[in-house]
Amino acid sequence: EAQVTQNPRYLITVTGKKLTVTCSQNMNHEYMSWYRQDPGLGLRQIYYSMNVEVTDKGDVPEGYKVSRKEKRNFPLILESPSPNQTSLYFCASSPSKGQRLRLFFGSGTQLSVL
């Protein structure tokens, strides 16, 4: 089954404790991206990757890191989480050619930073 898999689904942590949210897709998509969803602000892009070893900042990259060492994986790293990073996070992927902007999303990761 074609899918984008995020883990964990729920995460509660404390300020400053490094964490990684994993994202994996099995559709051989070149493009991957991370979003956060907040009430009243909607979905905002954090980082994106056009292909392996090619990443760039989205609209709200501060406090986040990403890496793209393999085509299927695109982890989101919070080196020192803060309470303002409490949010619902979505990973998404799409092919680069054709089907433009038709993103496939993971089921989301609800993060709470205390």
Place this chain on the structure above:
Amino acid sequence: DQQVKQNSPSLSVQEGRISILNCDYTNSMFDYFLWYKKYPAEGPTFLISISSIKDKNEDGRFTVFLNKSAKHLSLHIVPSQPGDSAVYFCAASRNAGNNRKLIWGLGTSLAVNP
């Protein structure tokens, strides 16, 4: 500043009737528009899209209309079914190089009552 606005947070319709979800945008450079549907505890899924060179696109029960002069698009669902109950997001994009950047509305929660 919301560039994509969905002014109705919620909508309730009777099964079998038409559902009309509206979306307004402010940036005349947007050239591609999409609708995504989201069920609870899942990520958004692509529903239908339209290019700015068209004014209508139809896919089964779903039709999207675009009025560029009014900077307005709408999603029509006919006939509505209880399984259509979800949050619907409008998203817009413009040609901005390689990034598949989407600007999202805040969503409209549709309830289809049996």
